[in-house]
Amino acid sequence: MTKERDRLQSRYGSLSAERDKLQKMLNYGFQQCLRYFVRNSMSWNKARQECRSKGADLVIINSREEQEYLSQMVTGEAWIGLSDSAEEGKWMWVDNTNMTTGFWWQGEPNDYEQKEDCALIGSKFAKDKITTWADYPCEMELRAICEMKAND
Template identity: 40%
Template sequence: MNQKKLELETRVNDLSVEKGQLQGSFDALNQKKLELETRVTSWSEEPKKEKSKQGFLWGPDGLFMSSEPMSWSDSRHYCRDRGADLIIINTEEKQRHITSFIKERVWIGLSDNENEGIMKWVDDSPLKQGFWADGEPNNYNAAHEDCIELIPKKHTLNNWNDLRCSEKRKGICEK
């Protein structure tokens, strides 16, 4: 009987040691699982963070809009900080594309900041084809309207307006 009791106590001790080892392995695996879940959550949040850094992204064409209205210059800095610049619209096709989804007044990458009356794009190329609203550009009341906004209008391509650069608009950025 004592022999049987001794064997059982030894067996209980062995099982206790094994249980401790299994519990340690379980705890280590559980910790690893938590680390992996944190990583997966972080990775799934990454595109959302990137999107919020950029502003509203429209798609594979590399266009996005700033999230807040700001001056033309600040809009340009916003775009450049994100590896882009204010949009250059140099074809009717691109003008139609932009006009199709814009719902509010926005800055584009055109101005006559350097020389009044000589419009240049942000890449220093000259304006060849404009899509001006009736009577624009007009530098209204000699108000130094040196920056160009696009005003959404239905059924028209001609929706550019010159405006004071300090006015607040969202900017359309292009990579």
């Protein structure tokens, strides 16, 4: 009985922590969006077209909490809705807003060989699940994270 009680108390603690995490995400506006992964790998532009064909767009990350959450969800690498294609060094979201807070991996963005204009989020870069962005060539084929805003 004691082992079972301890197991249940431990499980209760885990569930309580998960509930608190989900509540925190709701408080930061996560309830206003549906996010999903594009299963097939494709270029940044094709991924964006795929998202838009479903009434969504590539994900925009506006807070540390959202970054932490998405970093935990990504296995490998996935496109996000950020690029400096229009003007080198000026990172813009797909909704045409400036990037104000970045979560770049050390040494990124680096525009390696002047060919990297699209941003990804990647678990292979992360030690802390915060600094997980890198710039890559937009033609590279990766999965993507789409985001659909909830109707008000």
